[in-house]
């Protein structure tokens with residue numbers, strides 16, 4: 001019996017120390033488990049004189065039940081403690097400002113391309129895209145840029161083979177459209193083009209937007225009307241166009257199109273180099289030979305075409321003087337175009 005009170009003191013002290021599940025199960029093993037101290041008392045039974053066996057057994061049972069009671073109490077305390085700790089660990093302060101996520105934005109060339117498509121889509125144009133690797137036929141010959149014709153010098157070409165090349169302009173999109181569609185035709189062909197050319201205002205890869213309209217009775221006036229609308233949408237409602245005679249093998253007549261300077265309103269400034277006008281694109285009436293190269297009767301139908309440099313429009317619109325920033329993709333530059 002003396003031993004029991006010692007054991008009880010031990011149990012009391014140990015259960016006090018229990019703070020978590022691990023020490024709780026350690027306690028169980030030390031006192032209540034099969035190898036535990038209390039179970040061990042039962043093994044003493046064989047040394048107890050027969051008349052004392054019943055009272056000994058009863059006393060052991062009482063100690064066991066008492067210890068089990070302490071264990072159960074501790075178990076529910078530990079459970080509560082652990083739950084509390086978990087709530088604290090997982091607490092969310094709903095009044096904290098949310099983490100800011102940086103979202104990207106469209107590249108200025110893409111922005112302008114989308115704006116351009118929007119303007120022309122409003123006039124009923126559809127978008128068509130051709131391949132970046134073209135053949136000589138589509139890029140030059142059928143556009144009336146014949147082999148050995150000096151006009152080939154206008155575009156410094158990356159050849160892949162004798163016949164294949166990286167398209168130097170989006171104009172082969174005209175041929176591909178007319179090969180697959182009957183008039184009336186009204187398409188835009190945006191895309192990347194490639195030329196062996198590199199300085200502050202030229203890049204070996206840049207973007208163009210081709211426009212082609214083929215129908216009965218199309219004239220140069222239609223071209224100017226559409227382009228007026230286009231430049232007003234892009235550069236502001238007061239902007240005017242001016243057509244200057246030019247030469248492209250695939251248009252006759254050919255024009256170079258200037259816009260009135262949106263910086264100075266036409267008075268003359270550094271942007272327009274004092275002239276009041278800025279050149280923005282080339283175009284003209286589709287050369288009859290090009291229509292015929294695509295099996296379209298040039299006595300019945302006529303067309304207009306234009307080609308716009310997307311980088312040029314982007315640079316003018318945003319006041320960019322060196323084309324390189326459009327391709328270097330520096331974050332400080334790109335972030336200025338966030339909506």
Ligand code: DAH
Nearest residue numbers: 169251282283284305306307
């Ligand atoms: N393809 C010409 C170039 O890259 C631009 C051009 C001029 C396109 C006149 C046209 C056009 O459709 O009619 O220089």
